[in-house]
Amino acid sequence: MARECVNEYLETVGGQIRWRRARRLLLRELSDHIADQAAAFEAEGRSPEEALAGAVAEMGEPEAVGRELDRLHRPQNRWGLAITVAALFAAGVLLQLFAAGLMGDAKDVFYFRRQVLGLLLAAGVLAGLWFSDYTLLLRRKWVPAAALLLFSLAPLWGLPFGWPYFTYYLMLYPTLLLPVPYAALVVSLRGRGTRAVLLCGGLALPLPIWAFVAVSSTGYLVTLASMLLVLLAAVGLGWFRGKRRWNLLAALGPALAIPLYFLRHLEHAARRIDAFLGPDLFYERLRMGELPSLFVGSSPELLLAEAAQGLGRWVFWAAAGLIVLFAALLLRRIHALHSRTGKFLALSAFLPLFLQAAIYWLYNLGWWPLGVLSLPFLSYGVFFLLVDAALAGVLLSVFRMDALVRDTAWASSAPSPRPSALDIPLGRGQLHIEYRKGEQHF
Amino acid sequence: MANDRTAPGGMGMLLLALLEGRDMYGYEMIEALRTRSNEVFRLKAGTLYPLLHSLEAQGWVTSSDGVANGRTRRYYAITRDGRAALAEQQAGWYAYADAVRGVLEGGESLWRVSA
Numbered sequence: 001m002a003r004e005c006v007n008e009y010l011e012t013v014g015g016q017i018r019w020r021r022a023r024r025l026l027l028r029e030l031s032d033h034i035a036d037q038a039a040a041f042e043a044e045g046r047s048p049e050e051a052l053a054g055a056v057a058e059m060g061e062p063e064a065v066g067r068e069l070d071r072l073h074r075p076q077n078r079w080g081l082a083i084t085v086a087a088l089f090a091a092g093v094l095l096q097l098f099a100a101g102l103m104g105d106a107k108d109v110f111y112f113r114r115q116v117l118g119l120l121l122a123a124g125v126l127a128g129l130w131f132s133d134y135t136l137l138l139r140r141k142w143v144p145a146a147a148l149l150l151f152s153l154a155p156l157w158g159l160p161f162g163w164p165y166f167t168y169y170l171m172l173y174p175t176l177l178l179p180v181p182y183a184a185l186v187v188s189l190r191g192r193g194t195r196a197v198l199l200c201g202g203l204a205l206p207l208p209i210w211a212f213v214a215v216s217s218t219g220y221l222v223t224l225a226s227m228l229l230v231l232l233a234a235v236g237l238g239w240f241r242g243k244r245r246w247n248l249l250a251a252l253g254p255a256l257a258i259p260l261y262f263l264r265h266l267e268h269a270a271r272r273i274d275a276f277l278g279p280d281l282f283y284e285r286l287r288m289g290e291l292p293s294l295f296v297g298s299s300p301e302l303l304l305a306e307a308a309q310g311l312g313r314w315v316f317w318a319a320a321g322l323i324v325l326f327a328a329l330l331l332r333r334i335h336a337l338h339s340r341t342g343k344f345l346a347l348s349a350f351l352p353l354f355l356q357a358a359i360y361w362l363y364n365l366g367w368w369p370l371g372v373l374s375l376p377f378l379s380y381g382v383f384f385l386l387v388d389a390a391l392a393g394v395l396l397s398v399f400r401m402d403a404l405v406r407d408t409a410w411a412s413s414a415p416s417p418r419p420s421a422l423d424i425p426l427g428r429g430q431l432h433i434e435y436r437k438g439e440q441h442f
Numbered sequence: 443m444a445n446d447r448t449a450p451g452g453m454g455m456l457l458l459a460l461l462e463g464r465d466m467y468g469y470e471m472i473e474a475l476r477t478r479s480n481e482v483f484r485l486k487a488g489t490l491y492p493l494l495h496s497l498e499a500q501g502w503v504t505s506s507d508g509v510a511n512g513r514t515r516r517y518y519a520i521t522r523d524g525r526a527a528l529a530e531q532q533a534g535w536y537a538y539a540d541a542v543r544g545v546l547e548g549g550e551s552l553w554r555v556s557a
Contacts, residue, residue, distance in 0.1 A: 026491075029468065029516050033487045036469035060488020068492035072499060338504065403499070406516060407506040 002052035006034055009056050016066025021133060022073040025404055034059065077130075078333070078399045084326070085126065085392050088377035089119055095303060096380055111380070118382030122389035129393025134345060135405055137184040144188055147181035148207060155210050171214035173383045176352050176373070178207055179226040180394055183348030186234050187341050194242040198250040200231050205254055217370045218359060226351035228255055230344060237340075276369030286366030289313055300380035301372045304364040316365060323357045330354075330395070339405035342398045349394040356388070454497055455535065456483065457490075458528040461503060461520040467510065468494065471518070494518055502527050 010027050017023040034055045041051035059065070096115055137143055154174040155167050182204065189196045204227040211219030228251065234240065235247045276283055282292045291302065291309055299306070308315040327350075334346045353376045360375040362368040374384035377392075460466060460474050468490055475483045497503045502524030508517045520528070 029491060030487065032467075032513065032515060033469050033491075035513075037487070040469075040473075058486060060486035062488070065488035065492065068488075069495070072492060072495045338498065338501070407504075 002049040002056075005053055005056050006031070009034075009059060009062050012062035013066040013069070016063060017070045017073065019070075019073055019075055021401070022069075022404055025406075026069050026073065030059070030065075073403055075400045076402055078396060081330070081333075081392070081396060081399070082126075082130070085377060085389075086123075089123070092378040092380075092385075093119060095307075095378060114382060115380060115385070118385045121382075122385040125386055126389040126393040126396070129390055130396040130400065132393075132397055134394060134397040134401060137181060137345070138187060138341060141188050144181045144184035148178065148185065148203075151175070151178050151181065152207055152210070155213075168214050169383050171210035172216050172219050173387050175208045175211040175219055175223050176356075176387045177390060178223050179230060179348040179352055180345065180391075182207065182227045183230045183344045186231055186239075187344055190234070190239045192240060194240065194246050194250050197231070197235060197240050197242075197247045198253070201228070201251040202254045204228055204231065215371075216373070218368075218373055221370070222352055222355045222359065222373065224255065225355060226348060228252065229351055230348050233347060234344065272371070273369045283366040286364065300374075301360075302364055303375055303379050304361065308364075316361070319361055323354070323361060327354050327357075333399065337398070337402050339402055340407050342402050342405050346395055346398040349391040349398070353388060353391050452531070453483075453485065453489075453493060454502075455528060455531040457494065457497065458502060458520055458524050458531070461518055462525065462528060465508075465517045465519040467508075467515040467517050497524070500527075 010031060013030060014023050014027050017026060034052070037055035037058055038048070038051040041054050042048060046054060093116060096112060137147060151174045155170045157170055182200075185203075186200055189200065204224055207227070208220050208223035211217075211223060231251045232248070235244065235251050238244065240247050285292045286302075286305060289305075289308060291305055304315060304319055330350055334343055334350060337343045337346060356373045357376055359368050360372055360379065363372040374381050374388065376388040377385070456475060457471060460471055460478075466474065468487065471494075472485050472487065472490060475485055494503065494505075498505055498518075500523075501521060503518045503520055505516050505518050507514050509515070
């Protein structure tokens with residue numbers, strides 16, 4: 001009977017809360033409170049039935065409570081970000097329409113149609129992730145590791161189709177999504193010691209290795225840098241036990257040694273770096289604001305350089321301004337998130353987008369020695385569009401769910417503040433001790 | 443609710459004062475409020491949680507899941523902004539209380555403040 005009374009109370013409160021995902025969490029808190037109150041009443045000598053009924057009576061009027069909780073817990077959809085991405089999608093299609101000179105050439109028509117189809121798919125991926133529950137990544141300790149493994153093994157899915165072409169896509173693109181499950185892994189290891197930092201720092205190196213195999217040093221570096229920046233942020237905030245200095249070394253130590261080795265031994269990257277450092281027509285022309293002569297038609301890698309040649313150098317400064325503006329606005333939003341877990345996940349989705357844009361800009365000016373990925377949402381490339389849309393979808397999901405995400409408390413190595421009062425059960429009552437602040441007398 | 447949250451002497455100030463000592467979960471806060479006020483403040487849970495959640499939306503408290511007595515509980519902790527808001531509300535409350543006391547005790551205290 002009393003149990004029914006509790007259920008009825010919770011159902012009535014829940015009936016007022018429109019957001020289904022919020023309902024479960026809020027009712028759990030109220031239900032815990034009823035259990036605590038009932039246990040206290042039982043300790044006073046009431047029967048379990050009376051205790052539960054009494055606890056429910058102490059809760060307050062359920063409709064009013066539900067209405068108030070509903071008002072405070074609405075999904076926070078960042079329409080501004082969604083509209084910006086949609087505008088960039090549209091601008092990208094228009095740019096390609098002009099850049100390709102879409103008049104009569106059957107090949108250009110094919111690529112344009114392919115990109116439009118990709119854009120529709122990307123919009124679906126973005127919307128799907130936006131309204132999904134990203135906290136699924138954090139529900140169980142093993143989920144981040146499983147997600148990392150799944151992304152790392154992605155190229156093996158290409159085996160039945162033969163290695164060469166299809167597998168290339170499966171090597172490079174899923175790699176760029178790795179920072180998101182990696183951030184979830186860092187969050188799940190919160191509170192551990194220096195060895196956990198070393199594990200994360202070391203793991204960041206082999207995880208994006210498929211990008212390296214696909215001869216995309218930039219893909220490798222963007223993923224690696226995104227993951228390490230997330231790890232450094234966690235270490236900087238004191239999320240791991242032990243001395244911060246050692247933790248920073250553990251995070252960066254492996255990364256400092258190994259990429260140098262790889263870069264030196266990868267023939268393709270080495271050739272590019274030689275060209276970058278030595279006299280080379282490609283880089284020199286770009287630095288002078290001219291298009292390299294080997295590109296007769298339009299290149300998806302040189303959208304900004306092409307636009308600058310037609311419209312003037314100001315295109316670069318406008319692009320840099322927009323990249324910095326978007327980055328600053330997004331970082332401000334990320335900083336304002338309540339959940340620290342959400343902040344890390346958002347950072348892990350933001351960094352690959354920002355680094356891609358920054359590298360694209362540098363490359364178009366002739367100041368990036370390696371290859372280029374994409375100018376997010378704008379440059380040609382169906383798979384890049386899908387990856388970038390997925391990252392934007394994760395960002396939108398983190399913003400949307402912020403009010404519901406709870407960080408897990410953990411025992412901090414820092415001393416906790418002294419309580420101002422202490423209540424100790426004594427006989428039937430309690431002994432109440434107040435600590436006085438200010439002067440200390442010896 | 444806004445007044446409860448932001449007004450000096452409002453329930454929001456009392457909750458922030460409780461959390462200044464240590465992190466607490468909801469039931470603990472109601473009990474601590476009751477005992478520390480000599481049974482004067484008996485807050486209903488239905489009032490407490492919306493108030494706590496609005497303090498959280500304001501950025502004055504944060505919450506996290508922790509375990510107490512083998513059960514997961516949602517613990518609330520005061521933030522730096524919350525401490526600043528508490529200090530401001532406390533100052534406002536003491537000034538108000540001093541003024542009231544001055545009136546009740548014959549104006550000496552009020553005269554002292556304005557002199």
